[in-house]
Amino acid sequence: MLIDLCQGKDLSILPAHTDYSILQIISEVGTDLSKWPTEKHFTAWLGLAPGTSQSGKRKSNVKHSRSRVGRYFCIMARSLARSKDMALGGFYRRLAARRGGLIANIALARKLAALFWRVMVKGTEFVEEGLAAYEAKFLEGKKRSLRRLARELGQAVSPIPVTV
Template sequence: MSARVLVERLDAVPGIGPTTAQIIVAEIGADMSRFPTPEHQASWTELCPRTIQSGAKHTTGPAGQGNPRLKGAPGEAANAAARTDTFLGARYRRIVKRRGHARALAAVARSILIIAWHLINDPDASCQELGADWHRHHLDSARKTRDLVRQLQAPGHQAALTPTAA
């Protein structure tokens, strides 16, 4: 597949513009045989979570340096996608509440790289927007109830949690 076609396909992803798509294609290339899975590509770019283990202790660490030219392009695209009313924008808003701005951008950048891997690897694949409300419709209702009860039980909250008889 030609680079021009790949750039056009990547340009359809929210947050990715023509310049960012050109950078991604230039750094990754059209041959995806060196990355058997999208996780391998994310690891090569150093956009994957890192766990440091020493004995029984597990801590998180910085993602690392990776390929600076490739790591910057999805980062800029993630920053642009975070401001949109799309699936990636909703993903950013969900993560930023509990993890912070930088980690939310890194998570969205990783998602963009995984989308790019699928678009480059499969000539028949196309980018299909899931919508900003995808998470709301696909969350487990029992989990959502449990999370809301936990928020109400948090220290400093004044609401009483007594079950009401119906």
């Protein structure tokens, strides 16, 4: 029934989306998300996109009042943040260590909203890569940036085997 309501798209594959939360979101935004041309427009409408207003050193990152749907995505992000084996949970923990839990929760809610938009409008399938794959991808990015920095400084980086 829910797949028929969502025009043949299975939204239950998205992490932290239950049937009830999907119904809540669809009751607010409808099933035709093409009125938002991009996922950035959709997340901005939800109040989850980072803002650019700045006055001196004072920055205003997020709208002070989010829509009801934005709050639903924040609630789903909070439950997903506790997951130990999902890539999005790892994303939350990595960002929360740097920027704090509230900012990380809003960033994860924005990711969930963008995934929701992509499934509904573009019809893309979500595949959970897992925490190990996310960590490996992150480590590879760190290695790449270290090699680039060494190249800019005229140095070379070579791996040393670690013996335990």
